[in-house]
Amino acid sequence: MSAGRLLSVLLLLQSRGRMSAQGLADELGVSLRTAYRDLARLQAAGVPVYAEPGRGGGYQLVDGYHTRLTGMSEGEARALFFAGLPGPAADLGLAAEVAAARLKLLAALPTGLRDEAARTAAVFHLDAPGWYREPEQTPYLPPLVDAVLTRRAVDVRYRRWRAPQEVRRRLRPYGLVLKSGVWYVVAGVKQRIATYRVTQILDAAVCDERFDRPQDFDLAAHWSSYLDDFHARRHTGTATIRLSRRGRRRLPDNVPPEVVRAVESTATAADDEGWVEAVIPIESTEHACGELLRLGVDVEVVAPAELRQAMAAVVGVLARAYGSDRAVQEIGSGDGTSVPCPLRS
Incomplete structure (x- = not known):
């Protein structure tokens, strides 16, 4: 029996509500018999799982029941403090939310793992900007975050290196990238996808226009391809x-x-x-x-x-x-x- 799998069953029921035994078995990659056995073990351990018979029935937790994160491993507790690093979170205007989320997660951990997470936080620090360079000021990053999440277009005034140096563009932001302490926005512009350095944005206003990201767009894959193309064009x-x-x-x-x-x-x-x-x-x-x-x-x-x-x-x-x-x-x-x-x- 896997304690980790029992926790997975519990979290699946907590996050999805009612599930059939077959649905649990398919999700976890186990046999139907094993799924029934795991459900019985949860009930024997005092977890309030009950079965709803009939068509459309299944297994679910008693309303209002939530588990604490006691199944988290030592490594997972350490990894907790690598998520939501404070510098980038502050840039995005999410410092308070990240701090609150970390406090809630810490409160859900048992004492031993809580101490391990705190020790990890005390010995790792992220300083994204490179040497010999001041952190860039990005006053228009928060509205870009809002535009990315709500999928609304943004009208910007942008300073570029070639003439005319100041241009106006309507961006449909698909995502934000932090590269060596510098923020970039990847956006649809007319019929193409372009990359803009956020610190070069002189003005930004979120519009009422809504847009849909292309279904096949993958931000990480696009950025990797962009870097490959940049290096290929860079050396002439x-x-x-x-x-x-x-x-x-x-x-x-x-x-x-x-x-x-x-x-x-x-x-x-x-x-x-x-x-x-x-x-x-x-x-x-x-x-x-x-x-x-x-x-x-x-x-x-x-x-x-x-x-x-x-x-x-x-x-x-x-x-x-x-x-x-x-x-x-x-x-x-x-x-x-x-x-x-x-x-x-």
């Missing part, structure tokens, strides 16, 4: 670079993971001075220039020519700004050796 070319030993060590803190992986998979054998050559993906000349300059003298662009020229131009401006007509030709590598400066004029 490649660059060949040289890296010092220190440059390779510094890579993870200065460039995206895909660039680190590209270096690891394409790097040639190190030369006598410890430099390697590798091919990396780039978004654009301007973006790659800014990204690679973070590595200072530990990187040299070999190709393409326009990226190499852009790097040289920036270094020239910096040299003049700091009162020098040419870049320094030699600098300490930081590990006790001296390396030639790759940013040659």
Whole structure:
């Protein structure tokens, strides 16, 4: 006999009302005889289950009977405090509701499991935003939550990166996604599905217009596909670079993971001075220039020519700004050796 299965029978009757023995057996994947046996054991344990004979009859609990969550395992008690994490709940305007729900769930737990849940809550904390970035202000997130749940359209004024920068759109929000501390709304717009960064919404007003989400729409699957497409469109070319030993060590803190992986998979054998050559993906000349300059003298662009020229131009401006007509030709590598400066004029 499974105590977990008996609890499942009890919770099914509590949540669905009257059920036939065959319905319980089908739901739990057991035989009809086992379902009858489980019902008899519940009755023997003092649970007020009674049978209603005749057509349309079945088994049900006495009106007003509710079980406490005494069947929850230690692992489930721990998992309780991973649901409704306070930061995102506060963003959504649900902090008070989540806190109240947690208190009610705690009150329903027996003492031992209540203590286990409290211990877990004390040693885990979610801080969603990335380093070196303040949490984004999203004053229009609560109305978007309301629109998602009530399936009503929203008129927004949105700021985007290309001209015209401010546009107006009527969104039919299908769902909200929290990615690295940044909220996005996935919405139907005319005949397509688009993604909008919530912090870029300058104004929002929920409309009376109702809409239905496409029956085959799956938010998690859509977001995964969106990310795959984003990464495919993001990198429009490649660059060949040289890296010092220190440059390779510094890579993870200065460039995206895909660039680190590209270096690891394409790097040639190190030369006598410890430099390697590798091919990396780039978004654009301007973006790659800014990204690679973070590595200072530990990187040299070999190709393409326009990226190499852009790097040289920036270094020239910096040299003049700091009162020098040419870049320094030699600098300490930081590990006790001296390396030639790759940013040659």
